[in-house]
Amino acid sequence: MRTWNNVAIVGVGLIGGSIGMALLQRKLAKKVIGIGRRLESLEVARAHGCVSQVTTNLAEGVAEAELIVVCTPVESIAGFVQHTAQHCPPNCLITDAGSTKAQIVAAIEGANLNRTFIGSHPIAGSERSGPDAATADLFDDRVTVVTPTSQSSDVALAALRDFWESIGSRVIEMSAADHDIVLARTSHLPHLVAAALAAATPASEQTLALTGMGWADTTRIAAGDPELWRQIFLANRDATLKALADFETVVKTWRDALQSANGPLLIDLLREGKRRRDAVGS
Amino acid sequence: MRTWNNVAIVGVGLIGGSIGMALLQRKLAKKVIGIGRRLESLEVARAHGCVSQVTTNLAEGVAEAELIVVCTPVESIAGFVQHTAQHCPPNCLITDAGSTKAQIVAAIEGANLNRTFIGSHPIAGSERSGPDAATADLFDDRVTVVTPTSQSSDVALAALRDFWESIGSRVIEMSAADHDIVLARTSHLPHLVAAALAAATPASEQTLALTGMGWADTTRIAAGDPELWRQIFLANRDATLKALADFETVVKTWRDALQSANGPLLIDLLREGKRRRDAVGS
Numbered sequence: 026m027r028t029w030n031n032v033a034i035v036g037v038g039l040i041g042g043s044i045g046m047a048l049l050q051r052k053l054a055k056k057v058i059g060i061g062r063r064l065e066s067l068e069v070a071r072a073h074g075c076v077s078q079v080t081t082n083l084a085e086g087v088a089e090a091e092l093i094v095v096c097t098p099v100e101s102i103a104g105f106v107q108h109t110a111q112h113c114p115p116n117c118l119i120t121d122a123g124s125t126k127a128q129i130v131a132a133i134e135g136a137n138l139n140r141t142f143i144g145s146h147p148i149a150g151s152e153r154s155g156p157d158a159a160t161a162d163l164f165d166d167r168v169t170v171v172t173p174t175s176q177s178s179d180v181a182l183a184a185l186r187d188f189w190e191s192i193g194s195r196v197i198e199m200s201a202a203d204h205d206i207v208l209a210r211t212s213h214l215p216h217l218v219a220a221a222l223a224a225a226t227p228a229s230e231q232t233l234a235l236t237g238m239g240w241a242d243t244t245r246i247a248a249g250d251p252e253l254w255r256q257i258f259l260a261n262r263d264a265t266l267k268a269l270a271d272f273e274t275v276v277k278t279w280r281d282a283l284q285s286a287n288g289p290l291l292i293d294l295l296r297e298g299k300r301r302r303d304a305v306g307s
Numbered sequence: 308m309r310t311w312n313n314v315a316i317v318g319v320g321l322i323g324g325s326i327g328m329a330l331l332q333r334k335l336a337k338k339v340i341g342i343g344r345r346l347e348s349l350e351v352a353r354a355h356g357c358v359s360q361v362t363t364n365l366a367e368g369v370a371e372a373e374l375i376v377v378c379t380p381v382e383s384i385a386g387f388v389q390h391t392a393q394h395c396p397p398n399c400l401i402t403d404a405g406s407t408k409a410q411i412v413a414a415i416e417g418a419n420l421n422r423t424f425i426g427s428h429p430i431a432g433s434e435r436s437g438p439d440a441a442t443a444d445l446f447d448d449r450v451t452v453v454t455p456t457s458q459s460s461d462v463a464l465a466a467l468r469d470f471w472e473s474i475g476s477r478v479i480e481m482s483a484a485d486h487d488i489v490l491a492r493t494s495h496l497p498h499l500v501a502a503a504l505a506a507a508t509p510a511s512e513q514t515l516a517l518t519g520m521g522w523a524d525t526t527r528i529a530a531g532d533p534e535l536w537r538q539i540f541l542a543n544r545d546a547t548l549k550a551l552a553d554f555e556t557v558v559k560t561w562r563d564a565l566q567s568a569n570g571p572l573l574i575d576l577l578r579e580g581k582r583r584r585d586a587v588g589s
Contacts, residue, residue, distance in 0.1 A: 218582030295533035298502030
């Protein structure tokens with residue numbers, strides 16, 4: 026496994042902080058430089074063991090980087106990648122950790138960086154955020170999708186795969202477009218549904234007192250950061266709308282089954298949901 | 308706290324088994340008699356510490372009971388309550404653990420039992436089922452709703468409250484109708500939504516490999532027993548349909564916000580979901 030002399034992380038929240046912590050604890054990087062806007066937050070990240078050095082100066086932070094991981098909210102990723110590309114060494118590998126890929130990859134490849142960028146999406150995280158929620162094992166047994174294009178070299182792709190695997194992740198290659206279609210169904214639609222279910226629950230004290238584990242599980246991700254999720258939904262509107270349409274079709278069948286008190290149809294619907302759920306496991 | 312000489316549990320699955328185990332471990336009952344159809348399953352419950360004795364003969368099982376808890380699927384509760392009432396001592400208190408209440412309570416009170424019945428619903432459980440999933444702490448810090456009527460005596464109600472509190476639960480009194488309206492929103496709609504979301508997820512290996520914690524949490528309860536849930540949905544159709552209509556209204560707003568790429572509306576929707584979710588906690 027490759028070790029790095031100098032890794033720069035732009036945006037040291039839960040994901041960026043966990044990447045840095047995993048690299049440092051496994052001694053896979055000598056220096057992990059955390060780059061952000063607010064020194065106070067960066068110092069929290071350093072104190073928590075997420076990074077070894079911090080700076081608010083992006084150009085200085087990436088000046089000697091061998092690897093840069095941009096972990097900012099999705100709307101700002103392409104801009105930060107372009108900015109880091111202007112200041113990092115020529116052979117530096119740049120990647121990101123954004124929850125959407127097609128818009129980001131297209132914007133970066135359209136900018137002709139003269140640096141190597143391949144998109145990544147580590148499918149890990151929680152409803153918590155910030156560097157104090159970071160853990161070194163966040164990526165253990167999780168999947169990271171990497172989205173090479175015809176512009177991506179085999180050498181860079183191998184290095185990127187090795188990087189994610191070195192911090193515990195399995196790696197899957199997909200096109201950015203396919204990634205967004207699949208994630209609309211496995212992540213973005215679930216977030217929409219969880220948020221809608223929570224919002225549709227009356228705010229009365231009595232109602233909220235009678236929520237059990239089922240409600241708690243089903244709505245858990247609705248606690249996520251609204252601004253981060255606004256950006257994700259806007260960056261993956263089309264695929265999310267298609268996924269939503271399929272969900273609405275199933276819900277319509279549920280409505281029909283309830284209205285007509287159709288027990289056999291209810292059993293079919295429940296079994297189909299259970300079958301897909303059981304196929305994944307806890 | 309009252310201790311019991313003889314408690315009968317009809318239907319020793321996750322809930323019935325956990326009640327028995329809690330009573331025995333806390334030494335709140337001398338005998339806990341498990342009553343069911345299949346001796347094999349009852350022996351599993353006894354081996355697991357859920358009950359002290361077992362029988363497939365309901366009349367014999369309740370002959371000396373001071374308390375009977377009917378923990379069968381909702382469609383069979385009223386029938387079992389009536390059956391036990393014909394064979395138990397005159398001063399025996401009968402309750403249940405059904406997830407719906409109005410139909411059950413109406414059927415039982417309409418039958419003029421000549422025994423004391425007050426409905427209960429312990430809001431506890433998991434997607435697992437069966438006596439081997441039972442735990443003595445299942446009700447700790449959970450809420451049990453009890454649904455007395457004008458026919459319920461204060462003495463019986465006090466005994467029932469004491470019983471649920473003795474095994475760790477908080478107790479809330481509501482009418483059976485109010486219970487069903489609230490639970491449609493806090494339990495039955497979430498189950499519908501989780502099952503629909505799971506069923507709307509393409510069954511391809513690639514898609515299922517890219518589900519993360521969000522999908523897993525949001526669909527977890529879809530793994531529940533389809534037959535138990537068919538009965539719950541049919542017993543609480545009207546309230547569930549009303550809750551579903553409210554959910555569909557929120558989803559429609561989501562669809563509009565995505566179609567029009569309305570960032571401020573997406574933020575409002577996400578914030579509203581987060582606000583309700585944060586009000587409940589983990």
